[in-house]
Amino acid sequence: MAITLPPGLTPSTPPDTTAQDGTAQNGLTVSRGAGRIMRTAVAAALAVWFVLPLVPLGLWVFADRWSYPVAMPQEWGFQNVGTALAQGAVPAFSRSLGLGLLVSAIATPLGVLAARSLAFHPSRWSTLVSALLFAPLALPAFVAVFGLNVLLVRLQIPAYAGVVLVLTAYALPYTVYVMRLAYAAHDIGFEEEACTLGATPGQVFFRVQLPLIAPALARAAFLAFLVGWSDYLVTLLIGGGSVVTTPLLVAAAASGTGNDGIVAVLSVAALAPPLGLLLALGLTGRRRGGRS
Template structure:
């Protein structure tokens, strides 16, 4: 008895590359597109920094010369003479202290909002993010009067106010992290006999470490790059790198000094950002 196959089975397969090859080609094209996009973004961000780097070592650069006519370290010496080194130390200490205070507060606030919600949670969230909604100039003027009457030292007052401005960022980053955090790992560790300290150090902290690093970085940026709070609350006695940059930029003929101070202002955040990127790539490669 003859068996008749359906026409669809007897038709010859269409000529062309296999599906796997087409998939490989699409992935290759995606890699090329990502590489081109990354290169374009790198050029977009790095290109404006080239004249800045040239000004650092330009003792004389007059129009219309495309490059400096005289090279040297005069701008760096002028910046150091204007107090760049003490200002750098103050800014670094301010950023680290604000990060050290605002990051754990943001962690505690985010964890409480994520796992211990009450009817007051929306109100607490609103209070946490209120500093971002208030005009900084108005808020700082009001707080300055209160802090002066309470006789709070200027350095402590600056840290207190900047911590309030950094707290929304740290709380938001950690709130997103706790939104995808599985608390079952901690409960299982307790079931196996781990104490609270062991659970925190060996289970909880490694799980939130990436978000914790991002939150600390944002808090550091708030303390490092602030101008208005440091100027008004500090009363001019706390001279940081942003204050030096603004002071030098307000004059004329200070292009080289402004360039040196701008590079000083960019160096720590850029170094931390690169460090976070390298840590993230290593963690992703090891997973």
């Protein structure tokens, strides 16, 4: 059936713009292009804001002599690297790495269990349990660590085990929080359906639950690793000076004068693992997002 329009009226068409390559663009395409440009500009600005303070560190690593007010080092070399290695940078790096991995390996599954219990099996004690789990973030760290140090010494717990125990307690709130957010958006119906189809508990966990919570699990493990890797106060007080990690070496070098190059080398070493893990998480997240 034909539709006759009154004289002077013509069907309206959306305004089109033609790009330089001859392709037609409507307002929505232009808006998306502007949004993409804005996001790229903001990301570039944030990257510059983050990287710019690290430039002096990178220069100090290879600066054998850099005197004020000269803008660039007068002499280049690896003297600072050699001095840092002589002061025990490699053993301290290994202890920090082992401490971070161990704290992450303990705190992450504990956070998963606690978060799942609070999310799917609430009880009248859930509020109290949540308060106890998040208490390490509310208590003054200095006072709490001093009190725990006395208790651990009386119990004759080894220094390294005490450091791991206390850092795990401090990492637990982060893992519980991340995993509780994940379980809040988790549909347990997938697991129930798998059980209905005859899957064993192990199959349900590894083939249904684990793939769904994997991104949150990676974030929780990363935060727990950061707690163990970057800690200074707990390692110093509970370890009693016997557990020398990279943050302790950085603080010791920074407390003196004329150690700018050594501090830079140790600081770069302290930044490398977290940045590497963060980059790996970002790349993994983009790859998963591209497949979905």
